[in-house]
Amino acid sequence: MKNWLxxxxxxxxxxxxxxxxxxxxxxxxxxxxxVKAYTINSWLLACLVAAVAILMDEPHLYVAALLTAAxxxxxxxxxxxxxxxxxxxxxxxxxxxxxxFSLAVSSLLVAVVYASLKTGxxxxxxxxxxxxxxxxxxxxxxxxxITRKKALVMVMGLLFMENxxxxxxxxxxxxxxxxxxxxxxxxxxxxxIILGIFAVQIRRTFASADLDxxxxxxG
Amino acid sequence: xxYSQFLIIIFFSPLVxxxxxxxxxxxxxxxxxxxxxxxxDLLRLFKKxxxxxxxxxxxxxxxxFVVFTSAAAAALxxxxxxxxxxxxxxxxxxxxxxxxxxxxxxxxxxGLDAGTAFGGEGSSREMTVAILVEPMMMLAxxxxxxxxxxxxxxxxxxxxxxxxSPSHLLAFAALMVAITAETGRVPVDNPDTHLELTxxxxxxxxxxxxxxxALMEWAHxxxxxxxxxxxxxxFFPMGIARITGTVGLAxxxxxxxxxxxxxxxxxxxxxxxxxxxxxxxxxxxxGGAFVLAFLSLVTHIMMGK
Numbered sequence: 001m002k003n004w005l006x007x008x009x010x011x012x013x014x015x016x017x018x019x020x021x022x023x024x025x026x027x028x029x030x031x032x033x034x035v036k037a038y039t040i041n042s043w044l045l046a047c048l049v050a051a052v053a054i055l056m057d058e059p060h061l062y063v064a065a066l067l068t069a070a071x072x073x074x075x076x077x078x079x080x081x082x083x084x085x086x087x088x089x090x091x092x093x094x095x096x097x098x099x100x101f102s103l104a105v106s107s108l109l110v111a112v113v114y115a116s117l118k119t120g121x122x123x124x125x126x127x128x129x130x131x132x133x134x135x136x137x138x139x140x141x142x143x144x145x146i147t148r149k150k151a152l153v154m155v156m157g158l159l160f161m162e163n164x165x166x167x168x169x170x171x172x173x174x175x176x177x178x179x180x181x182x183x184x185x186x187x188x189x190x191x192x193i194i195l196g197i198f199a200v201q202i203r204r205t206f207a208s209a210d211l212d213x214x215x216x217x218x219g
Numbered sequence: 220x221x222y223s224q225f226l227i228i229i230f231f232s233p234l235v236x237x238x239x240x241x242x243x244x245x246x247x248x249x250x251x252x253x254x255x256x257x258x259x260d261l262l263r264l265f266k267k268x269x270x271x272x273x274x275x276x277x278x279x280x281x282x283x284f285v286v287f288t289s290a291a292a293a294a295l296x297x298x299x300x301x302x303x304x305x306x307x308x309x310x311x312x313x314x315x316x317x318x319x320x321x322x323x324x325x326x327x328x329x330g331l332d333a334g335t336a337f338g339g340e341g342s343s344r345e346m347t348v349a350i351l352v353e354p355m356m357m358l359a360x361x362x363x364x365x366x367x368x369x370x371x372x373x374x375x376x377x378x379x380x381x382x383x384s385p386s387h388l389l390a391f392a393a394l395m396v397a398i399t400a401e402t403g404r405v406p407v408d409n410p411d412t413h414l415e416l417t418x419x420x421x422x423x424x425x426x427x428x429x430x431x432x433a434l435m436e437w438a439h440x441x442x443x444x445x446x447x448x449x450x451x452x453x454f455f456p457m458g459i460a461r462i463t464g465t466v467g468l469a470x471x472x473x474x475x476x477x478x479x480x481x482x483x484x485x486x487x488x489x490x491x492x493x494x495x496x497x498x499x500x501x502x503x504x505x506g507g508a509f510v511l512a513f514l515s516l517v518t519h520i521m522m523g524k
Contacts, residue, residue, distance in 0.1 A: 009384065016385035016518060023514065027507050100506045107510045107517075114521045129522050 005055050014048045015133045018167065019110065022137045022160055025144055026102040034156045035080050041163055042072035048130075049170065056174070063178055068166075071185045076159065076192055083152065083196035087203055096147045106143055110136045130171035137164035151199040155192065162188055224304060228294040228448060232440035233257035235447070235483060242487035257440065261433050269429035275332050282329035283427070283434035289322035290441040297448050300471040301460040302373040311370035312360040315449070316353060319401070322438065323349055330423035341422025344498060348400055348407060348419065351505040356397040358512035362390040362519050363453045372449070376456045386522065389515030391454045396508035398450060402443040404486065406496045406504065444479075451478045 005011070021041040028034055046069035053061035095102060113136040138161050145157035166184070237254035244251020271279065295306045296315050310318070323345065330342035364370045366387075367378035382388055400407040403420035412418060424435045452459065458474030460467040496504065 012522060013385045013388070016389070019514070019518075020389075023510065024507075027503065100502060103506055103510045107513050110514060111517050114517050118521075132521060 002054060005051055010051050011048065011055070011127045012129060014044050014051065015127065015130050015167075017044045018048070018163075019133045019136055022140045022164070023103070023106055023110070025140070025156075025160065026106050027099055029099070031084055031150075031152060031156075034153065035077050035084070038080070038156060038159055038163075039073060039077045041160065042068060042076075045163055045167065046073055048167075052170075052174075058174060060178060061174070064181055067181065067185055071189060072159075072163065076189065079189075079192055079196065080152075080156075083200065087152070087200055096149060102143070102147055106140045109139045109143060113139060127171070131168060134164050134168035134171055137161075137167065151195075151202055155195045155199065158195075159188070159192065222304060222306065224299040224301065225291070225294040225297075225306065227299050228297070228444050229291060229441055232444035233261060233437065235444050235479065236440050238480070239483045239487050239490075242483060243491055246487060246491040257436075261437055264428075264433035264436070265430055267429045269431060271428075272333050272426060274334055275426075278325070278328050279332045279426070280431075282325045282332075283431040283438075285325040286322045286329075287434045287438040287441075289318045289325075290438040290445070293318045293322075293445045294441055296372060297445055298373050298376055298452055298459065299448055300468050300475060301463055302376050303461065303463050304373065308371070308373075312364060312372060312375075313357075313370055315372070315445075316356060316360075319442065320349070320353065322442070326423050326435070329427075330425075333426035335426060337418075337422045337425050341419055341425070344419045345423060348501065348505070351502060351509065352397050352400045355393055355505065355509045355512045356401075358509070358516050359390040359393040359397065360453070362386055362512070362515045365516075365519055372452065376452045376459060377461065379453075379456060382454055384519070384522065386515045386519035387454065389511050389518065391450070393508045393512035393515060394450055394454070396505065396511075398446045399486075399489065400505060401446055403439070405490045406493050407501060409495050447479060447482050451475070451482060 018041060021037045021044065025034060025037055028037065046065045049061050049065040049068060053059065053065060097105075113132050117132045117135070141157045141160035141164060144160070145154045148154060148157065162184075234254060234257070237252070237257045240256070241251050241254050293315055296310045296318070298304060327342035327345050330338035330345070332338075361370075363375050363379070367375040369375065369378075379387075382391060399405070403410050408419040408421075410420070412421065420439065424432065427435055455478060458471060458478070460471035
């Protein structure tokens with residue numbers, strides 16, 4: 001199993017998959033596909049953690065993998081779907097710029113990250129490419145948050161960013177102690193619920209979750 | 220013997236198209252025409268007389284020959300059964316794409332030459348697709364070329380065994396999209412119809428009949444099989460002969476036939492399950508595939524494999 005993982009460079013495949021799910025966000029038009037992409041991203045993250053656990057003989061990482069799969073892979077998507085149903089939103093996401101342009105920008109972001117972290121960092125020794133991918137995911141999700149108008153899509157961007165941060169931390173330190181990870185997961189869960197309620201409230205008050213409308217509140 | 224491997228592509232390419240059509244018919248619950256139907260079609264067209272519009276210039280008459288010759292020249296460049304062939308030293312992936320571009324250029328000119336609305340429409344669309352597809356194909360092939368340290372197709376084939384890194388997987392995905400666009404298949408174009416206003420390839424050759432049409436169609440079959448062979452060579456080269464013994468070549472031929480059949484099944488499945496997209500949505504799909512190709516190159520440079 002261990003050899004098999006190493007020979008076929010499974011860690012690299014999974015991390016590129018993580019990057020790909022983040023990049024595809026730029027091409028999607030419906031909020032449903034965002035949730036799907038997030039689910040896939042989270043499962044890939046859990047797989048990566050599990051693969052590293054096997055590769056490096058670090059049993060405590062199994063717990064982290066299980067927790068990631070359970071909360072980010074199952075619980076959060078269910079909550080998100082519930083919120084979407086509650087808000088009865090139309091499935092169209094209106095980006096401030098065109099999808100093609102936003103794809104181009106995000107691929108440039110990847111190139112910039114790769115160019116600036118040329119040698120890679122091998123603190124933990126399972127791969128020297130994971131950190132770049134993590135930072136690229138963070139930047140892409142930041143970009144998504146900047147260019148999308150709907151409140152819920154911004155929440156999705158935030159969730160993706162959290163996945164990227166988890167990946168970055170993981171590639172540098174083998175993951176934080178389990179208790180801290182538990183805390184972070186709980187935070188994310190609470191965050192999703194609160195932001196969901198918040199988005200529903202925005203919609204109820206302004207009849208739209210378009211955050212551009214909030215600018216009229218300025219004095 | 221190894222010098223004549225391009226003849227396999229030239230003479231079996233109608234069969235490949237026939238097989239794809241048969242598989243499609245099977246998947247859609249129809250009986251479909253026999254796998255040899257493209258040969259009968261070509262024979263019939265070669266026998267028939269031609270109707271050439273009086274307003275056409277010499278370009279209209281020259282285009283079928285240029286298109287056919289460029290497709291045949293492309294067939295020379297790809298290794299089919301063995302990588303040991305003198306012809307593969309004549310050109311590399313860049314030359315291959317240039318040869319395709321020459322054929323496409325003349326086909327587009329011929330479409331415009333007859334002065335009909337459909338021809339011009341087809342040419343304009345073909346060129347729009349081409350500017351999106353060509354760079355994408357280049358990037359995807361360059362990813363493989365960097366691994367081999369050479370743009371020569373035979374050397375690229377020699378250098379690898381199967382998809383073994385994420386960057387090659389991305390490049391393969393991008394190349395598949397490029398191939399569906401280049402061969403005029405769903406979701407980019409519909410190869411089965413002459414009657415839709417959305418057609419691209421069929422629009423350009425609408426004015427042709429008889430021998431010229433046969434050459435155009437044959438050239439299209441050849442181009443399709445060259446592209447399939449290229450994808451097979453570069454991303455699934457296991458089983459291709461590196462020597463020129465008879466036994467090796469025979470084995471290689473068997474493996475090649477199997478891989479080509481697999482490719483046909485994939486193509487037929489894609490065609491049967493997808494719908495053709497609106498033309499103005501194409502830049503979205505092709506742009507996405509371009510990003511894939513770009514990421515594959517960047518990832519390859521980064522990961523060093």
